[in-house]
Amino acid sequence: MQTEFIIKAAEAIHHAINVNESEIESLDREIGDGDHFINLKRGCSSVLDIKEKISVLSAEEALNHIGLKLLSTVGGASGPLLASFFIAYSQSEKENNLDPVNQTSKSFTSGVEAIKKRGKASTGEKTMLDVLIPVSILLNKLANENKDPLEIIPLIKEVALKGVLSTRDMIATKGRAANLGERAIGHVDPGAKSCQIMIETVCDLILNNK
Amino acid sequence: MKKFVNNVDDILVESLNGFASAHHDLVELNLEPKFIMRSKKASNKVALISGGGSGHEPLHNGYVGYGMLDAACPGHIFTSPTPDQMIEAAHKVESGKGVLFIVKNYTGDVMNFEMASEMMPFKNATILTCDDVSVINSTYTTGRRGVAGTVIVEKVVGSLAEKGADLESCKKLGDKVNHRCGSIGVALTSCIVPAAGRSTFEIQDNELEMGVGIHGEPGRRREPMRDADSIVADMVNAILEDFELRDIKLCPDDEILLLVNGFAATPLLELYLIYNSAAKLLKTKNLRVVRSLVGNYTTSLEMAGASITLCILDQEIKENWDSPVHTASLRWGI
Numbered sequence: 001m002q003t004e005f006i007i008k009a010a011e012a013i014h015h016a017i018n019v020n021e022s023e024i025e026s027l028d029r030e031i032g033d034g035d036h037f038i039n040l041k042r043g044c045s046s047v048l049d050i051k052e053k054i055s056v057l058s059a060e061e062a063l064n065h066i067g068l069k070l071l072s073t074v075g076g077a078s079g080p081l082l083a084s085f086f087i088a089y090s091q092s093e094k095e096n097n098l099d100p101v102n103q104t105s106k107s108f109t110s111g112v113e114a115i116k117k118r119g120k121a122s123t124g125e126k127t128m129l130d131v132l133i134p135v136s137i138l139l140n141k142l143a144n145e146n147k148d149p150l151e152i153i154p155l156i157k158e159v160a161l162k163g164v165l166s167t168r169d170m171i172a173t174k175g176r177a178a179n180l181g182e183r184a185i186g187h188v189d190p191g192a193k194s195c196q197i198m199i200e201t202v203c204d205l206i207l208n209n210k
Numbered sequence: 211m212k213k214f215v216n217n218v219d220d221i222l223v224e225s226l227n228g229f230a231s232a233h234h235d236l237v238e239l240n241l242e243p244k245f246i247m248r249s250k251k252a253s254n255k256v257a258l259i260s261g262g263g264s265g266h267e268p269l270h271n272g273y274v275g276y277g278m279l280d281a282a283c284p285g286h287i288f289t290s291p292t293p294d295q296m297i298e299a300a301h302k303v304e305s306g307k308g309v310l311f312i313v314k315n316y317t318g319d320v321m322n323f324e325m326a327s328e329m330m331p332f333k334n335a336t337i338l339t340c341d342d343v344s345v346i347n348s349t350y351t352t353g354r355r356g357v358a359g360t361v362i363v364e365k366v367v368g369s370l371a372e373k374g375a376d377l378e379s380c381k382k383l384g385d386k387v388n389h390r391c392g393s394i395g396v397a398l399t400s401c402i403v404p405a406a407g408r409s410t411f412e413i414q415d416n417e418l419e420m421g422v423g424i425h426g427e428p429g430r431r432r433e434p435m436r437d438a439d440s441i442v443a444d445m446v447n448a449i450l451e452d453f454e455l456r457d458i459k460l461c462p463d464d465e466i467l468l469l470v471n472g473f474a475a476t477p478l479l480e481l482y483l484i485y486n487s488a489a490k491l492l493k494t495k496n497l498r499v500v501r502s503l504v505g506n507y508t509t510s511l512e513m514a515g516a517s518i519t520l521c522i523l524d525q526e527i528k529e530n531w532d533s534p535v536h537t538a539s540l541r542w543g544i
Contacts, residue, residue: 035406039289080293
């Protein structure tokens with residue numbers, strides 16, 4: 001991965017989060033505590049603040065800086081979770097040197113594993129992992145099949161969206177919505193939604209760059 | 211939204227500056243990263259550090275000082291602080307006997323304090339407070355929320371730490387106090403997170419939210435508004451039932467600390483009325499209220515409503531509750 005792409009992705013994610021403000025906010029007001037959008041926005045801005053600084057770094061160093069920046073600015077649960085993702089992703093980029101698709105799959109999976117460990121959660125708990133785990137599983141499968149990135153991307157977007165929708169009928173057992181019991185049923189998880197937006201944004205960016 | 215604000219993004223820093231200058235005899239403010247610490251560093255004691263989202267003032271900044279916390283790390287409104295705050299605060303206040311974190315049990319707070327604990331060079335331990343009985347505990351969920359009982363934990367453990375007790379003893383006492391506390395809150399109106407600019411939840415004039423959380427999270431049930439005695443009875447009974455469920459035996463003549471905490475917009479006039487109602491009810495159950503605290507101690511921005519906390523005392527807890535304390539929001543014996 002190139003640092004230039006990482007910065008473009010950060011800019012695109014910042015834009016996408018802002019565009020989806022009202023949806024993320026209303027989901028979080030329904031079953032969360034109303035701070036998810038604000039925290040994400042703060043995190044995105046803080047990453048753009050260090051744009052110049054990371055532009056001269058290697059991709060893995062840039063990702064590590066992003067992780068640490070998110071850790072010290074986002075707060076809430078999303079801070080440590082997103083930070084863990086980027087720090088582990090960076091670590092995996094450092095340790096491996098595979099072809100782009102297999103490398104992405106490996107690093108993405110390490111990032112997701114780090115979130116699982118930090119959040120002590122898995123699928124079916126009405127969290128961002130309901131998007132991230134299916135995406136990492138699919139990514140692994142397609143990488144093993146040596147699929148072309150252009151074929152992979154629409155499938156990834158589809159599974160991410162399916163993941164978000166799957167949280168609608170779940171009872172939350174992790175995160176702030178866990179206190180709601182059955183009252184959370186019928187509402188999509190805001191953390192899963194914001195993750196899906198970020199994944200879709202990066203997917204579209206890759207497609208547009210081709 | 212009608213609030214005293216200049217710029218929404220500056221609320222926290224301007225408020226922290228005000229707090230620190232109003233109480234400059236007691237505390238000092240560090241801005242990068244944000245924490246409040248005692249102006250006179252304590253020596254040779256376990257360093258007590260708490261923190262959490264802002265919007266619950268005086269929790270936790272108002273409890274920094276002699277006999278309570280050594281430092282408090284405020285997060286953004288209703289958002290956990292970040293690990294760099296706790297780590298930097300620890301470097302400032304640690305005095306050789308380790309660091310004890312007092313953390314309210316919310317996913318974000320737990321994770322951020324956990325990362326601080328892993329990244330810090332000092333011996334440390336954590337007390338997780340989870341006194342809110344409205345959330346049914348389960349091994350599969352985040353579990354009960356930490357609410358106003360946290361103030362009692364901070365006061366009692368603060369006293370023991372001031373006497374020079376070691377990290378393990380302080381942690382043990384904190385866990386015991388948390389175990390012997392039960393709280394439940396009721397909201398009459400919603401709070402408004404300034405950056406969001408609108409009510410966190412909708413509630414009608416003839417409704418109350420039983421078991422509300424201190425961020426305006428829903429509780430057990432939406433119920434019809436009714437007379438105070440009936441609301442208070444449901445609250446007290448919920449706490450007592452929870453003690454029973456957790457196998458905490460209450461015996462006749464057990465001594466109780468009764469904390470009636472306002473969420474900010476309910477006047478003291480009503481808080482004392484709630485106290486009166488709860489104390490009378492506890493008397494009929496042969497429980498003796500021997501210590502009390504009434505006021506706004508763990509708030510929820512401008513929410514109207516109140517919580518009741520019962521703490522079952524024993525000699526050790528009572529002694530440490532009574533010992534001198536000098537902070538911006540709790541002061542006695544000194």
